[in-house]
Amino acid sequence: MxxxxxxxxxxxxxxxxxxxxxxxxxxxxxxxxxxxxxxxxxxxxxxxxxxxxxxxxxxxxxxxxxxxxxxxxxxxxxxxxxxxxxxxxxxxxxxxxxxxxxxxxxxxxxxxxxxxxxxxxxxxxxxxxxxxxxPFLPAVPGRREFTGRQLHTVQYTNPADFAGQRVIVVGGGNSGAQIAADLAHAGIDLTWATQCLPRYLADDIDGRALFDHATVRRRALDEGRTDTGGVASLGDIVAVPPVRAARDAGLLASRPMFARLTATGVEWADGTRAEADAVIWCTGxxxxxxxxxxxxxxxxxxxxxxxxxxxxxxxxxxxxxxxxxxxxxxxxxxxxxxxxxxxxxxxxxxxxx
CATH class of the missing domain: 3.50.50.60 (FAD/NAD(P)-binding domain)
Known part of the structure; x- marks a missing residue:
């Protein structure tokens, strides 16, 4: 019916x-x-x-x-x-x-x-x-060869699931930074891989300022004026308190994106390798x-x-x-x-x- x-x-x-x-x-x-x-x-x-x-x-x-x-x-x-x-x-x-x-x-x-x-x-x-x-997963070479655990942001719950493991977090946006900080505060053996160097917004910027910036941009576009660049022009990561604390404590040192996955970890373009038990894809x-x-x-x-x-x-x-x-x-x-x-x-x- x-x-x-x-x-x-x-x-x-x-x-x-x-x-x-x-x-x-x-x-x-x-x-x-x-x-x-x-x-x-x-x-x-x-x-x-x-x-x-x-x-x-x-x-x-x-x-x-x-x-x-x-x-x-x-x-x-x-x-x-x-x-x-x-x-x-x-x-x-x-x-x-x-x-x-x-x-x-x-x-x-x-x-x-x-x-x-x-x-x-x-x-x-x-x-x-x-x-x-x-959830989006990038086509990184070797993804099917890796024998450890792979999960996306949507499947992550808390650091207790990774106690005693070596974890690689992929992604330089808000979810990547927040999950990396979550794991780092818990003492997990962490590697944070990002496509570019992490771009933090100023510590005093939160969702209020981001909304205002997005609105100004839309108004400019609607009126045929110059594109202000939107929120992305300010940075990629909102420095919420846990992220700020991990960053200031030196726990969020990122590495460039690796070239491929191996059976037991990842490998960078220069041949450097890192072993891993799990990869968390925070890739949007x-x-x-x-x-x-x-x-x-x-x-x-x-x-x-x-x-x-x-x-x-x-x-x-x-x-x-x-x-x-x-x-x-x-x-x-x-x-x-x-x-x-x-x-x-x-x-x-x-x-x-």
């Missing part, structure tokens, strides 16, 4: 909830389909020591400030999960958990959203599936958009061309929360509010027409 609604939102994490909030304010009938069995999105699956880049009051969705976490300046992931669960309940958002969407199809004047428990027919779709379910993600394969919209790097949040070649589809290409800082709690509002307004205009 096919159910019908005006809008289907795919994904019930922070971006999906932001979309639901603005759709509800405009009185637009919608449903939010979430593959997770409980509220909280990808925050339910992060490593134990993960902290936000910003204080709670600067990490909120529209309409509800995140409460301060006692004893913490930067809230942990569990606090974020509690906040998102409360947000979903507070606004009575129509989230259906445990519903996976394998595909979306064109169906005349509508889009048909296929699920494992029946289809939905909608006049518009908002995709808010994020990137966490699509790609947008989780496989459910749009039948629409044939994806271009370079797996992205869909957008105008704002709207898909350039499918006006009934909006993409939310995947990064700057779908709105300034839209992959953050504080940043997703504005593009979610704009998407809801465009959808309201589409439905009205």
């Amino acid at each position: 096919t159910q019908r609604t005006d809008v289907v939102v795919i994904g019930g994490g922070q971006s999906g909830l932001a979309a639901g909030y603005h759709l509800r304010r405009l009185g637009i009938e919608h449903v939010i389909l979430d593959a997770q069995t409980a509220p909280g999105g990808a925050w339910q699956h992060t490593w134990d020591s993960l902290r936000l880049f910003s204080p709670a009051e600067y990490s909120s969705l529209r309409g509800r400030l995140m409460p301060i976490q006692p004893g913490e300046v930067y809230p942990d992931a569990a606090h974020v999960v509690t906040y998102l669960a409360d947000y979903e309940k507070r606004y009575d958002l129509p989230v259906q958990h445990g519903v996976w969407v394998p595909a979306v199809h064109r169906d005349g004047t509508h889009l048909r959203v296929e699920t494992g428990c029946g289809d939905w027919q909608a006049r518009a779709v908002v995709s808010a599936t994020g990137t966490w379910t699509r 993600f790609r947008p989780a958009l496989a459910h749009f394969a039948s629409l044939r919209l994806r271009g370079t790097r797996g992205r869909i061309a957008t105008e704002g949040t709207r898909a350039a070649d499918e006006p009934r589809l909006h993409l939310l929360g995947y990064g700057d290409w779908t709105g300034p800082a839209s992959a953050t709690l504080i940043g997703v509010g504005r593009p979610a509002r704009e998407a809801a307004r465009e959808i309201a205009a589409l439905l009205g027409s």
